[in-house]
Amino acid sequence: MSNTELAEDTTPSDDSAHGAGADFDLVIRGEHIVTTAGTVAREVGIRAGKIVAIEPLGNNLRGEKTIDLTDEEVLIPGLVDTHVHVNEPGRTEWEGFESATKAAAAGGVTTIVDMPLNSIPPTVNVESLELKQAAARPKAFVDVGFWGGAIPGNKTDLRKLHDAGVFGFKCFLLHSGVEEFPYLEPDEMEEDMGEIASFDSMMLVHAEDSRAIDRAPNAEGDHYDRFLASRPRGAENVAVAEVIERARWTGARAHILHLSSSDALAMISSAKRDGVKLTVETCPHYLTLLAEEIPDGATAFKCCPPIREASNRELLWKGLEDGVIDCIVSDHSPSTLDLKDIENGDFGVAWGGVASLQLGLALIWTEAQRRGIKLETVLKWMSTRPAEIAGLHHKGAIALGNDADFAFFAPGDSFVVDVNKLHHKNPISPYQGKVLAGKVRRTFVRGTEVDFKTPKGQLIRRGEI
Incomplete structure (x- = not known):
C-alpha cells in the first residue's frame, strides 16, 4: 500500500x-x-x-x-500529449490503445491525441476515423482524440473529417515511412492549407525536405554519425521555411512537429513576430539525449528528424524558455523489436521512432531540475500549451470548470528505467537503465482513478470540450 x-x-x-x-x-x-x-x-x-x-x-x-x-506529493494537471502513434488497427503489434493508454496513465498523461498513421487504414477519411474510434472506444484508459491526415487526393475529405471531430490535419513533406500515407509537395500542402483555413483548422507538418534528404549521404551501417549526416539540419530548415511561407500566404494555422534543428529557431521567431499563425513542438529525446553519446548500432535511438549534438540541445532548451518553442510532446512512435533491427544495428534499415509515452514527464523533470526550471514551467510545456494548441479548452490546468484530470506526482522520488516494467507493448528504449527523477503515484481522469483494469477513458471530439 x-x-x-x-x-x-x-x-x-x-x-x-x-x-x-x-x-x-x-x-x-x-x-x-x-x-x-x-x-x-x-x-x-x-x-x-x-x-x-x-x-x-x-x-x-x-x-x-x-x-x-x-x-512529498504534488497534485498536477494531467499531461496532454498531442503526438502519439497508437497504430491500431492494422499494426497493433507495434502498439495498441490498451497498452498506449495504460502507458500514458502511468506517466501522468490523461489525454492523448492520436496521429493518423501508422494504423491501417490511416485516418484520411471519415470511414477510417470510425474504424479507429471503434478500436479505441472499449480499450481507452485515458481520454483519446484524433488527428486527421492530409495526403495527395483527399482534399475533399478534409472538411468531412473536421466535421467528424478531428482536431486538425497532419502531412509530411517527405516519405512518411509507410506506403499508405504518401507525402505532399509544398504546393499541395499550400492548397490544403487554403482549404482548412476556410474552417479554421490546423495543419501539422513533419518538416523535412524530400529533395534535401534525397541528396544527403546514405544512412546504412551501424555508425550513428552516418545516420545523422543523412538527415541534415538543412533539410529541416528548408521545410520549416516552406511551412512558414505557405501559412503566411494562406492565413492557415500551422504547427511544426518534433522540431530538432535549432537553426530554425530564428526564422520561427521572426514568423511569429510577423503574425504568422505558427506553433512549434519538440520532444523529450531532443532535449535529453546527445548524438555524441549514441553508441554504434544503438538503433533504439533512431528517430526522424534525428537526435542532434549537445550544442543543438542547449539551443532547443533556450527556445523553450524564450517561448519560440511552444510545447513538449512525446512523438511516441513504437515498433516491433525486429523492425528496430537490433541484431544488425543498421541505422539505414531500422524503424525510426522513440517510444517514450510513459517516461516523458520524468525525463523532462530530471533535466529541468538540473537547469533550475520549475515544475510549473514544465507543466505549462507538457499540459497547458498542448491543450491550448489542440483546442482542448477544458484540459491542461487545475482550474474551475475543467475536467478533473490529475496526477499525484512525487518530484523527489527516483527510479531506474526498466523496459520490461513499462506498459509499452515492445520492450525497447534508449532510456533503458537511466535513473530518472519524479514518479507518478496515482492518475485520475475526469475524477476517477485509473486502476489499469477497467478502461474508463472517453473518446473526444473537436469542439466538444
Whole structure:
C-alpha cells in the first residue's frame, strides 16, 4: 500500500463528511497543488468529473471521498500529449490503445491525441476515423482524440473529417515511412492549407525536405554519425521555411512537429513576430539525449528528424524558455523489436521512432531540475500549451470548470528505467537503465482513478470540450 493510500480518508469525521450531506464526489486536499495561481495549499472539489471548487486548505470541503496528499506529493494537471502513434488497427503489434493508454496513465498523461498513421487504414477519411474510434472506444484508459491526415487526393475529405471531430490535419513533406500515407509537395500542402483555413483548422507538418534528404549521404551501417549526416539540419530548415511561407500566404494555422534543428529557431521567431499563425513542438529525446553519446548500432535511438549534438540541445532548451518553442510532446512512435533491427544495428534499415509515452514527464523533470526550471514551467510545456494548441479548452490546468484530470506526482522520488516494467507493448528504449527523477503515484481522469483494469477513458471530439 502506498503512502497516498494510507493518507486517504476512509471514515466520516467533522472535517470530512461522507455520504449524506457531502457536496462533492471527491475532494483532494494538499499543501502542494499546481493551479493557475502557482503551487498553493488548496482543497479541490470534484463533481460529475469536473473541477467545481478550489478553496484554501482548511475550508473543509465535504466529499463522498476525500484524499489527502502526502507531504512529498504534488497534485498536477494531467499531461496532454498531442503526438502519439497508437497504430491500431492494422499494426497493433507495434502498439495498441490498451497498452498506449495504460502507458500514458502511468506517466501522468490523461489525454492523448492520436496521429493518423501508422494504423491501417490511416485516418484520411471519415470511414477510417470510425474504424479507429471503434478500436479505441472499449480499450481507452485515458481520454483519446484524433488527428486527421492530409495526403495527395483527399482534399475533399478534409472538411468531412473536421466535421467528424478531428482536431486538425497532419502531412509530411517527405516519405512518411509507410506506403499508405504518401507525402505532399509544398504546393499541395499550400492548397490544403487554403482549404482548412476556410474552417479554421490546423495543419501539422513533419518538416523535412524530400529533395534535401534525397541528396544527403546514405544512412546504412551501424555508425550513428552516418545516420545523422543523412538527415541534415538543412533539410529541416528548408521545410520549416516552406511551412512558414505557405501559412503566411494562406492565413492557415500551422504547427511544426518534433522540431530538432535549432537553426530554425530564428526564422520561427521572426514568423511569429510577423503574425504568422505558427506553433512549434519538440520532444523529450531532443532535449535529453546527445548524438555524441549514441553508441554504434544503438538503433533504439533512431528517430526522424534525428537526435542532434549537445550544442543543438542547449539551443532547443533556450527556445523553450524564450517561448519560440511552444510545447513538449512525446512523438511516441513504437515498433516491433525486429523492425528496430537490433541484431544488425543498421541505422539505414531500422524503424525510426522513440517510444517514450510513459517516461516523458520524468525525463523532462530530471533535466529541468538540473537547469533550475520549475515544475510549473514544465507543466505549462507538457499540459497547458498542448491543450491550448489542440483546442482542448477544458484540459491542461487545475482550474474551475475543467475536467478533473490529475496526477499525484512525487518530484523527489527516483527510479531506474526498466523496459520490461513499462506498459509499452515492445520492450525497447534508449532510456533503458537511466535513473530518472519524479514518479507518478496515482492518475485520475475526469475524477476517477485509473486502476489499469477497467478502461474508463472517453473518446473526444473537436469542439466538444
